[in-house]
Every structure is written in C-alpha cells, then in structure tokens.
Amino acid sequence: MKKKWLKAAGLCLAVSLIFGGCASSGNTAENADKVEAHVITDEGGNQVELPEKITKVAITPIPWASAVWTIDGGSDRIVSINPSAMAQYKKSFMTKLAPEFADISTGEISQDFSINIEELMKLSPEVAFIWNDQEAEAEKLKAVGITPVMLNYAENLENLKKDLTLVGRVLNKEDFTQELIDYHNDTETYFINKKDQVAAADQKSVLYLQNKKLSVAGSKNINNYLLELTGGRNVAAGLEKKWAEVNMEQIMEWNPEIIYLSNFDDTMPEDLYENKIEGQDWSNIDAVKNHRVYKTPVGTLRWDAPCVETPLMLKWMGSIQQPEIFSDYDIRSDIKDFYKKFFNHDLAEEEIDTIYNVKANQ
Structure with missing residues (x-):
C-alpha cells in the first residue's frame, strides 16, 4: 500500500511539473506578447513604449481632436486639446453628436501647438499626441513622464490611414479603426476604378x-x-x-x-x-x-x-x-x-x- 501511495504521489508530482512548466512557458510568451504590443513606431520614426493603461490623452494637432473622439467612441479620455480645435468644434455638427466635448480643457496647448508642460501635468495624461516636427515638445513631455506620440500631417490618403492606424493602436481600438480604414480604401478604389471614364x-x-x-x-x-x-x-x-x-x-x-x-x-x-x-x-x-x-x-x-x-x-x-x-x-x-x-x-x-x-x- 505504501509503495502504491509513493508511486502515485511521484506520478502526480511529475505531471504537475510538466504542466506547470508548460503553464510557466505559456505565461512567459503571453507576457512577451503583451509587452511587445505596447511598443509602437510613431510617425516621427520613434519606437514608443506605451503605458500599460491609458486613461487620459492630450492632443496638440487640430484635426486629430475629432479623430481621436471618433476612434475612441467618446471624449472620456481626452483631457486637453488645441484651442483652434475647440473653435472648429463649436462651428461643426459635432456639437450635436458630442455636447460634452465642449468641456475639454484648452488652456494647456497654444494655437502654435506649443505645450504648457506645468499646466498639462495637472491633468495627468499618460499620452500626448503631437506633430512629428515637435521634437522639443517631445523631450519636455518625456522629462515629466508623459509619453509623446507623433502624428504626420496627412498630405495624402496613405498618410491619413497610417495616422488613423497609429491612433487606433494607441487607444486599443484597432478593430474599429480597421473598419474605418476599409471604408476609406473601398471609396478610394471605387474612384480609381473610374479613372478611364474620368x-x-x-x-x-x-x-x-x-x-x-x-x-x-x-x-x-x-x-x-x-x-x-x-x-x-x-x-x-x-x-x-x-x-x-x-x-x-x-x-x-x-x-x-x-x-x-x-x-x-x-x-x-x-x-x-x-x-x-x-x-x-x-x-x-x-x-x-x-x-x-x-x-x-x-x-x-x-x-x-x-x-x-x-x-x-x-x-x-x-x-x-x-x-x-x-x-x-x-x-x-x-x-x-x-x-x-x-x-x-x-x-x-x-x-x-x-x-x-x-x-x-x-
């Protein structure tokens, strides 16, 4: 009886070690994927490690205030935008879609896209979207623990789609963003297919x-x-x-x-x-x-x-x-x-x- 019990215990231990090892290996791979998923390349060519949790974002580029709102499905995470973006909002149809957008702060970002770092720190954003030529602002943001993510002025539709993709990755809204990009692609393809008639x-x-x-x-x-x-x-x-x-x-x-x-x-x-x-x-x-x-x-x-x-x-x-x-x-x-x-x-x-x-x- 004692020998049978020892044999059974040994078998259990071996099984637990095998499956425990597999579980440990699986967790390691999962964690590696998780870390990798939080590293992106922004439109300034920078490798950016994103915070594990993003609850607040600031946006210096004027057009991207409404785009971030669209991709994120609301303005809950937007804490600061360019005052020119707010002026545009007030003249747009978006006032009907998102009346709460009017409450977003604009005192931290200037119309020339410069950032009052001290004031922005009071709002505690983890991420700030900026233009890809704002290297000085990027360094100031990093110095106070705010992650800068650079966007490119969309001179063509490809640049626009790259920026949309980037914002979707940062906000973890990749599925929605892909649907939006698919609509862009389908529409452009429709017109390209008519080029001979045109x-x-x-x-x-x-x-x-x-x-x-x-x-x-x-x-x-x-x-x-x-x-x-x-x-x-x-x-x-x-x-x-x-x-x-x-x-x-x-x-x-x-x-x-x-x-x-x-x-x-x-x-x-x-x-x-x-x-x-x-x-x-x-x-x-x-x-x-x-x-x-x-x-x-x-x-x-x-x-x-x-x-x-x-x-x-x-x-x-x-x-x-x-x-x-x-x-x-x-x-x-x-x-x-x-x-x-x-x-x-x-x-x-x-x-x-x-x-x-x-x-x-x-």
Whole structure:
C-alpha cells in the first residue's frame, strides 16, 4: 500500500511539473506578447513604449481632436486639446453628436501647438499626441513622464490611414479603426476604378479657395489629389505648394468653371455672386456667372482637412464634378450609413442639409 501511495504521489508530482512548466512557458510568451504590443513606431520614426493603461490623452494637432473622439467612441479620455480645435468644434455638427466635448480643457496647448508642460501635468495624461516636427515638445513631455506620440500631417490618403492606424493602436481600438480604414480604401478604389471614364470626360476646371486673401490649393495640397480623383482639373496645380496666395488677375486668367470655398474662413458663395469682397471682382468668372460656387461641407470637422470623413468629401466632389460618371451612389444615403456606422447617429434630412451647406449652395 505504501509503495502504491509513493508511486502515485511521484506520478502526480511529475505531471504537475510538466504542466506547470508548460503553464510557466505559456505565461512567459503571453507576457512577451503583451509587452511587445505596447511598443509602437510613431510617425516621427520613434519606437514608443506605451503605458500599460491609458486613461487620459492630450492632443496638440487640430484635426486629430475629432479623430481621436471618433476612434475612441467618446471624449472620456481626452483631457486637453488645441484651442483652434475647440473653435472648429463649436462651428461643426459635432456639437450635436458630442455636447460634452465642449468641456475639454484648452488652456494647456497654444494655437502654435506649443505645450504648457506645468499646466498639462495637472491633468495627468499618460499620452500626448503631437506633430512629428515637435521634437522639443517631445523631450519636455518625456522629462515629466508623459509619453509623446507623433502624428504626420496627412498630405495624402496613405498618410491619413497610417495616422488613423497609429491612433487606433494607441487607444486599443484597432478593430474599429480597421473598419474605418476599409471604408476609406473601398471609396478610394471605387474612384480609381473610374479613372478611364474620368480621363475621357470633360474635366471641369476647378479653383479651391482657402480664404479671402486668395490662398488657393496647389499641387502639394491633398485636395489636388481629391479633385483629380473625382474628375476635376485643379487650375492651381502648377503651384508646387499646399496653399499659395495669388491675385485676382491670376484667377481671371484661370477662369475656373467650379469654385470650392473652404471652411478656413467664413466666405460664402453669395459673397462672390454679389461681389461683396472689397478689392475683388468675381463677376466675369465662369463659376460665378454659372452659379457653380460651393461651400464645402462641415461634419465632425471641416472636410477641407484630411479627416475621418474624407471618403464622404470624395463622394460629394464627384457628384458635383462628374454626376453622370458617379451616378451609382447616393451621397445622402451614404452619409446616413456612415454616420450610423461610425458615429452611431441617425441623421435627419435637415441635418444632412446642414452638413452639406445645402442652403448656401443653392
């Protein structure tokens, strides 16, 4: 009996050692994966070790306040944003989607993106999203225990998707972000697949006007690509800049057939139709004579800037520039679906009118 008992005990011990060893090995691998998952490469090329738990974030880049809100499904973790981002929020449809966003602090970040480190420390964020040229700010943040994550200004759609992916990883919202990126990819692919039809079509000449100072979108502006993709010809494509100031004489020489007015200032189509801007005469421009001046949409952010709603901007521009080629989608139906899927909001018809500036564009 004693020998049987000792034999059984030995067997149990051996089994426990085998499975215990396996469990120990498994835990080690699991922990290694966990640590690796918290190391990312940001858009400054830096290897960034993220905190194990992220409960608070600060955001210096203006467009990324609304993007972080979208990806994270709310503003609970956002403690500080750029005051310019707050100013944009107050003019956007996002005020209806997220009234609580108005309570986020703006006193720690300046409009020039500099950070008051002492004030930001009082809010105790674990992570701060910054631009990829803010090396000095990054060092200051690291010195006080705040992890900087650099984002890149999205000069093209690929950069935009990289930034979205990065934010999703930081916030542990990768599945949602991938769905958003899939929508971006599907929309861009749709327009790329129509490029032969677009090339054969009458491509309207288009001016993308940023403000009353006659700053226009040049070849290095993301809107140049959006215009071309959706069947327009940017009259300022010969200017190798993001935005370039021109004079009225140059615009008269270009004589665009379509004019888009950005939301970087409050210029409206009627200002051009009625020649309200002092020192400028728009009366002989084809776009004005033919009533083809459009104020661009504003959703959770102005659509002029690269943002989560850029696919909707593509669809809106396509419907204006090449309605016959891009007749197989309905922008009103698509924006409803998008807002339901990514913002969990059922858009009413009048809300769509507000986002699309329908009244101003009549």
